[in-house]
Structure formats: C-alpha cells, structure tokens
Amino acid sequence: MQGPLDLRLLATFVRAAHSGTLSATAVQVGRTQSAVTMQIQRLEEALGQSLFHRSGSGVRLTGSGERFLAYAERILKIHDEAISALSDKGLHGSILFGSPEDYLSAFFPALLKSFGTMYPDVEIKVVSAPTVELRMLLNAHQIDLALVSAPKANHTQDIVRTESLVWVGSKPSLELYDFGDTVPLALSASNAVDHKAACEAMAGARLRYKISYASNSLAGLIAVARSGLAISVMTKEAVPPDLHILNAPLPQLPHLGILIAFADSERSPAVEAFAGHIRSVLPSL
Template sequence: MARTLDVDLLRSFAVVAETAALSRAAERVGRSQAALSMQMKRLEELVGRPLLTRTGRGVLLTVQGERLLVHARRILASHDDALAEFSGGTLSGSLRFGCPDDYAQAFLPTLLRGFAQHHPAAAIEVVCAATPRLEGRLERGGLDLALVSVPIAAERAILRREELVWVLPKGGTVTRPDPLPLALGDPDTLDHRAALAALDGAGRAYRIAYASGSLSGLLAVVRSGQAVAVLTRSAVPPDLRIQGRGSGLPSLPRIGLTLRLDERHASPLTRAFAAHLRTVLPAL
C-alpha cells in the first residue's frame, strides 16, 4: 500500500516545530501530550526518518525534520488555500500588518473596509512605523506582512508609484533666509535621504528642524510654519500646500510601494490580504 502524509500529522508537526516543546504544542492542537507524541512517532514511521530530538528543554528538529518542515508548510498552505477557495466561506483568524504612517492615513481605511466586507471574521492588527522599522519587525517574525517604501530602481514588484513633494502650510513660502528649515522622517527613511540629496545637489543650505518617525509631530511642525516637509503626494492633508515647480526648491524622486511577506510560510488569511492589497492599492 502506498504511503500518504496525513494533513493532521503535518499540522501537528508544524506546531511542534514552531513551539519547540511537546507540552506547548499539545495545548495548541488540543490534544494530550501523549497523543501528540504518538502522532510524531507515526509521522516518523511514515517517512522512515527520525524527525525530532528530545532535549531537557524541549525538542529540536533533526536535519530530516527540517527538510520535512519545508514540505509540510507548503502542503498545509496549499491544503488550506484549496479549502478556502472551494468552501465558498470567509476566512477567519488574525494577522499583523505593517504600514508606514503616511500610507496608513491615505489608504488604510479603504483597504481595511474592503477586506472586511469579504472576511468579516478576520482580525487585522495594524502596526504603523517607518519602513526600516517595519522590515526589522518582519525579519524578527513580529509581522505577517508589511507595505513598505522602496526606490523605484531597486524593486520590480512595485504596486504603486508615489511622488515625493515639498509641503508647506497654506500661505507659507520658501523665499526665506537660508538655511532652509526641514521637517523630515527618520534619518534612514527615503523621504529624509531624498530631501538632503536634492538640496545638496542644488547647493541649497538647510538645517534639520525636526526629524522623527511620528507623522503627527511632523505635520504639527509644518502647520506651525516653522519648517518645510517632504511627503508622498497622496499623504498631503488638505490644509497643507504642495510647493510647485519654480519655487527654487529642487525636484524630488518618485518612490515605490511594495509588499513584504514570506509567501512560503504565510497563512491563507495573510495571502488573501496580500492579494487584496495587490488588487486594490494600484487603483486608489
């Protein structure tokens, strides 16, 4: 008789690998620790290889276990996707989504509202931060997916292109004595680097009046008339003014928006939300 890999066994195995402890994994899958141990023994018999090494602190995957985990995650993802597609039902669960502040203000209400109409039982936790912080959290496993800013030339999978613009309060002017006061994002963000590169290239003197990852703080400084900001055009509030060409300020580059996620290990809910973003965001 041909051997088959049971989905329940693979799902339990994936949880054991994630928790590194049979006791914690048993709680997650709703089985006794003895029953879970029997499942792992059965899986090892099916593949004919030892998959786990017991230690005083829990369990570790063997080399064969690491190899099987790659296949298990792929099989489980395909299995869950097929069920979601053909069941006609909606997805439930939770995911953690990272989004820069300016994009959250411009796009997030529409994106979340549209997804909730199709999957009302899904819970989306939104983390707003600058792109470098989001990418760091994604690498550490603190996010399931993130929308991030990238240079146009550095990325192929661009979902949307955004123009960086100089922003002033209505009635404000840049015809003021040098150096030009700036309100910018964190020093490692694209808007900060683009502003300084453009001004340096034009030989325009400047000073940093405000640099922070807080969009609300940045906007408050600009509204006070104390500094000029750089934002994406879609994120400019209606009470502020975009400084047009001919103002004496240098032109700024366009940047791209793209998604970061681990497609191989993403849950069906995460992949569904990513597909939603890829469909809706370019049209907003």
C-alpha cells in the same frame, strides 16, 4: 502523545518560532505572555518533547522544535485551505500587516473596508513602521506582509503604485517664511527613504538646511509643518488639506515605488488573498 493537537497551540508555536520572543508572540496572537507560555507548555506536554531552549533574551528551537515547525506550518496551511474551500463564508485566519504611517493614512481604510466586505472572517492586525524597520520585521517573521517604499527606478516590474514625495508647509511658498539662508526641515528618522531623499535633494540643489525635527510619526511631522517652524516632506496623498505643497526654489523630490514584501515563509490563503486585493485596488485609490 495524547489526543489530537490543538490548532491554536500550533499557531502560537509557529509565531514564537519565527519571532524568537514570547513577548512579541503575545502581541501577535493577542494574549498575555503568561498565557503564551502556558500554551507552549501544553503543546510540549502533548508531544512529549521540548520545543524551545529558553533564555533571558528569548527562545530558540530545539532539534525537535525545528523538525516539528515544518509539520506545524503545513498543518495550519492545509487547515486554512480546507476551511476556505468548503466554507460558504470563504477565507478564515489572521494576517499581520505592516505599512509606513503615511500609506496607512492614505490607503488602508479603503483597502480594509473592501477586503473586509469580501472576507469578514479574516482578522488583520496592523503594524506601523518605516520601510527599514518593516524589512527587519519581515526577516524576523514578526509580520506576514508589508507595503514598503523603494526608489522607483530600482523595482520597475514589482511596483504596485507610484507616489510623489513633496515639500509641505503652512504657507504656499518658501519666500513667505522668515527662515534666512538656512531652511529648517522636519523629517522622518534618518534611516527612512524620504529623509534621505530630502537631504540628497537639498544638497544637490546646494541649498542650506538643518534638521529641526526628526520623527517617524506622521502626526508629529504634520504638527511641526502646521506651526510654520519648519518645512516637512511626505507623500502627496498624505498631505492634509490645510497644508500647502511647496515648489521652487525647493528642489524636486523623487517618486517612490510602493511594493508588497513578504516574510520568507509559506503564505496562507488569507495572506495571498490580501496581497492580491492590494495589487488590484491600490493603483486606483
């Protein structure tokens, strides 16, 4: 091995090891895929070892890569801790943060502004996706932490904040629409928590409905609700001021708990600090 290891190469290597693809790693570290490939090659040359098996579907660690991953994670963690402890500027590092779009719209600007004021040297990259997809990204180590939704009754001890799901439309009551005996709904994708909650509530109330529009785009759901062609469902805090919250005869929707979920890996000081900030700030937003 020649000379000291470049921390930037270690960071890229750790991301690639967890994501399993160089294309995903390139997005995470803000470089091109060819630049990521060159960084991995430079690290392999410095170590004198092959760290990845490469194939068309991605990369996987060699035996040497698996052994080196634990060292690389420890080096990066200790580096961040040392910088945070001794620097007058506080924490350094980067965070990959995931959240459903409605939580981003309602809460993230305030969270980011207050955290950025305290820790200006921490970079936060944001991934917007429904809870089911965020869980998969966490399991694949493609994000560090995420806000996720869960039924309130299932996770009472871990809930950071409770949010109400509400029916939303362009008119203040269902009777003002000309829907007939079947209510058209604009919902998020079928694997999302709010989609399942809406369908279960309608079925429980024995109200006829049809899915007229399905998308994980909050902007798309809002646009359809504004058109008056369908009723949508979203968290109460995400409802724009020009739309109305509808009540009976539509059934009551459940409350959701918002939790912080982490990737199953060592958490950097920056990740721990951001999670602590969310716990302290989110309940009062």
